[in-house]
Amino acid sequence: MSNFSSQLRLSSSLIKRFKHQMATNVSMMMMMMTERRSFTTVEWHRPTIIHKRSLDILHDPWFNKGTAFSTTERDRLDLRGLLPPTVMTAQQQIDRFMVDLKKLEKNARDGPSDPYALAKWRILNRLHDRNETMYYKVLIDNIKEYAPLVYTPTVGLVCQNYSSLFRRPRGMYFSAADRGEMMSMVYNWPSDQVDMIVVTDGSRILGLGDLGVQGIGIAIGKLDLYVAAAGINPQRVLPVMIDVGTNNEMLLKHPLYLGLQQHRLDGEEYLSVIDEFMEAVFTRWPNVIVQFEDFQSKWAFKLLQRYRHTYRMFNDDVQGTAGVAIAGLLGAVRAQGKPMIDFPKQKIVLAGAGSAGIGVANTACNTMARMLGNSESAIESARSQFWVVDAMGLITEDRANIDPEVLPFARKMKEVGYQGLREGASLVEVVRQVNPDVLLGLSAVGSLFSKEVLEAMKHSTSTRPAIFALSNPTKNAECTPEEAFSIVGHHIIFASGSPFKNVDLGNGTVGHCNQGNNMYLFPGIGLGTLLSGSPVISDGMLQAAAECLATYMKEEEVLNGIIYPSISSIRDITKEIAAAVVREAIEEDLAEGYRDMDARDLQKLNQDEIVAFVKNNMWNPDYPTVVYKRD
Numbered sequence: 001m002s003n004f005s006s007q008l009r010l011s012s013s014l015i016k017r018f019k020h021q022m023a024t025n026v027s028m029m030m031m032m033m034t035e036r037r038s039f040t041t042v043e044w045h046r047p048t049i050i051h052k053r054s055l056d057i058l059h060d061p062w063f064n065k066g067t068a069f070s071t072t073e074r075d076r077l078d079l080r081g082l083l084p085p086t087v088m089t090a091q092q093q094i095d096r097f098m099v100d101l102k103k104l105e106k107n108a109r110d111g112p113s114d115p116y117a118l119a120k121w122r123i124l125n126r127l128h129d130r131n132e133t134m135y136y137k138v139l140i141d142n143i144k145e146y147a148p149l150v151y152t153p154t155v156g157l158v159c160q161n162y163s164s165l166f167r168r169p170r171g172m173y174f175s176a177a178d179r180g181e182m183m184s185m186v187y188n189w190p191s192d193q194v195d196m197i198v199v200t201d202g203s204r205i206l207g208l209g210d211l212g213v214q215g216i217g218i219a220i221g222k223l224d225l226y227v228a229a230a231g232i233n234p235q236r237v238l239p240v241m242i243d244v245g246t247n248n249e250m251l252l253k254h255p256l257y258l259g260l261q262q263h264r265l266d267g268e269e270y271l272s273v274i275d276e277f278m279e280a281v282f283t284r285w286p287n288v289i290v291q292f293e294d295f296q297s298k299w300a301f302k303l304l305q306r307y308r309h310t311y312r313m314f315n316d317d318v319q320g321t322a323g324v325a326i327a328g329l330l331g332a333v334r335a336q337g338k339p340m341i342d343f344p345k346q347k348i349v350l351a352g353a354g355s356a357g358i359g360v361a362n363t364a365c366n367t368m369a370r371m372l373g374n375s376e377s378a379i380e381s382a383r384s385q386f387w388v389v390d391a392m393g394l395i396t397e398d399r400a401n402i403d404p405e406v407l408p409f410a411r412k413m414k415e416v417g418y419q420g421l422r423e424g425a426s427l428v429e430v431v432r433q434v435n436p437d438v439l440l441g442l443s444a445v446g447s448l449f450s451k452e453v454l455e456a457m458k459h460s461t462s463t464r465p466a467i468f469a470l471s472n473p474t475k476n477a478e479c480t481p482e483e484a485f486s487i488v489g490h491h492i493i494f495a496s497g498s499p500f501k502n503v504d505l506g507n508g509t510v511g512h513c514n515q516g517n518n519m520y521l522f523p524g525i526g527l528g529t530l531l532s533g534s535p536v537i538s539d540g541m542l543q544a545a546a547e548c549l550a551t552y553m554k555e556e557e558v559l560n561g562i563i564y565p566s567i568s569s570i571r572d573i574t575k576e577i578a579a580a581v582v583r584e585a586i587e588e589d590l591a592e593g594y595r596d597m598d599a600r601d602l603q604k605l606n607q608d609e610i611v612a613f614v615k616n617n618m619w620n621p622d623y624p625t626v627v628y629k630r631d
């Protein structure tokens with residue numbers, strides 16, 4: 001025993017001596033290294049050992065480097081695709097932060113407008129980063145106040161400033177540099193179930209043009225509405241940015257831009273990136289629904305045709321906007337005290353022949369044609385109710401290089417001559433000659449409905465002319481409600497894409513400003529498709545959604561000029577629209593069921609039971625009970 005304890009003492013003194021020796025050696029080595037360092041520029045850093053990968057690292061403020069993670073680190077740590085593609089230096093990160101901070105400080109002195117909205121957005125965004133349940137509870141309970149922050153108009157400002165606002169990643173980035181990698185990188189997303197993806201390539205964000213990678217803000221904003229309005233579980237939504245470059249010269253030159261600093265891919269190269277993305281997401285999540293958002297018209301129609309018969313997808317700007325516009329146009333007919341079946345008599349001047357404008361023209365024309373019996377002559381007659389004006393004026397058959405989607409709406413030269421018009425006639429000329437019932441703007445040009453144009457609308461043949469200034473965000477609206485009510489008259493029906501306040505017309509009367517925005521449809525289209533289990537989104541399902549919105553408003557509201565519901569009731573209207581979509585999918589024999597509710601169970605549900613089924617499957621922002629369980 002004593003022998004053992006003396007051995008122990010000996011060994012402990014040996015260990016002490018060894019430790020001392022080691023400490024001396026290490027300090028000598030350190031001194032040598034420090035000296036050596038003063039002669040060389042080599043820095044030695046011990047690596048930080050971490051036991052996490054992927055989003056867990058980005059969400060851990062101790063280890064997160066954000067955009068400064070190098071390409072090799074991104075590969076080693078499963079971060080590829082979880083950050084915008086450009087690797088920034090630490091100094092660039094600080095520069096971005098300072099630009100943003102200084103701008104806020106400067107602008108705050110100039111009055112409460114954009115910077116005030118951005119400051120509020122930031123506060124909400126930080127809450128979104130910290131606690132999703134609370135964030136969505138705040139959003140749902142105050143949707144009227146906060147939708148304009150998370151959605152249009154502030155989301156436009158957020159996208160414009162995204163490279164300086166970016167702090168924590170949200171969603172995924174698939175870039176042209178990821179070609180060949182998408183099928184594996186899609187597994188970097190931590191959730192095994194994704195119900196809704198909103199994807200953009202940033203090429204036409206609202207009416208703000210090409211914002212490149214910064215367009216991810218619109219996908220995030222749309223998905224906020226999916227959660228708030230449709231009750232899609234926030235853990236099952238995925239905003240996606242496909243960065244194929246940008247043609248925005250300002251961003252291409254900007255040192256702090258977070259996206260690929262190259263011109264946009266085009267043609268087959270572009271298509272191959274989008275194809276690869278679609279294959280990757282549908283391989284990992286076969287039941288996901290993909291909403292295409294804010295793709296420039298050039299690709300919006302082509303991609304819709306390419307994918308709509310094989311994937312669960314739709315284009316919100318083409319199809320969602322069309323449904324909302326139809327509901328509004330039918331409301332404008334009802335507001336005149338006429339039955340909806342009178343719709344084919346409406347003369348419509350449409351300013352804007354892009355994805356939104358032509359989407360509306362097609363659907364409105366099909367609705368008219370159906371009401372007229374769907375024959376060849378019905379289609380011809382329906383088309384003749386539209387005058388489409390773009391940046392080059394009235395579109396006629398004489399137009400050179402006309403897009404195939406626009407061609408059906410080109411006015412015949414014979415008619416044009418008879419109406420005192422010509423190829424390229426200006427908007428004001430067209431309104432003066434046509435005296436339309438409806439003037440609809442999807443041009444992205446703020447103040448396009450000038451005093452002259454609105455003066456001309458005074459001669460509309462309608463008892464309640466409709467003026468729809470649907471471009472977003474607020475600054476791009478074709479006119480304000482004040483301008484429309486004061487110039488055209490108090491009897492008009494007015495709608496805008498972004499929210500405006502109602503107008504006080506004096507003597508206790510109010511000029512109602514409706515918000516004509518696809519937000520009233522897309523959440524219900526997505527939810528209805530999800531719950532029906534339909535493998536595609538058919539024209540009939542979209543039509544059912546639009547009809548549901550059109551009939552949601554009561555007669556007395558419509559006669560008072562209120563043609564869209566208040567955003568406060570968006571959860572209720574979304575539930576009804578989703579139920580209409582489910583019903584239509586069942587009728588078209590497309591419904592394959594959802595979870596325990598298989599196709600045959602769905603077939604047995606009556607109207608009320610479908611609504612209850614939808615309601616029961618909407619996520620609510622209530623804290624769940626959390627229980628810890630060891631691996």
Ligand SMILES: NC(=O)C1=CN([C@@H]2O[C@H](COP(=O)(O)OP(=O)(O)OC[C@H]3O[C@@H](n4cnc5c(N)ncnc54)[C@H](O)[C@@H]3O)[C@@H](O)[C@H]2O)C=CC1
Nearest residue numbers: 206207352353354355356390391443444471472497517518
């Ligand atoms: N309220 C809503 O729910 C929605 C609104 N929008 C808005 O619609 C606008 C257009 O969107 P897209 O069609 O996708 O854009 P786009 O860029 O594809 O089309 C714009 C069209 O406006 C035309 N245009 C330009 N200047 C004009 C002028 N001076 N007079 C007449 N036409 C003119 C262009 O030639 C083009 O045909 C955007 O501001 C967008 O925010 C889009 C979707 C939904």
Ligand SMILES: CC(=O)C(=O)O
Nearest residue numbers: 206294317472517518
């Ligand atoms: C509302 C919308 O989708 C847009 O302005 O593009």
Ligand SMILES: [Mg+2]
Nearest residue numbers: 206293294317
């Ligand atoms: Mg859009």
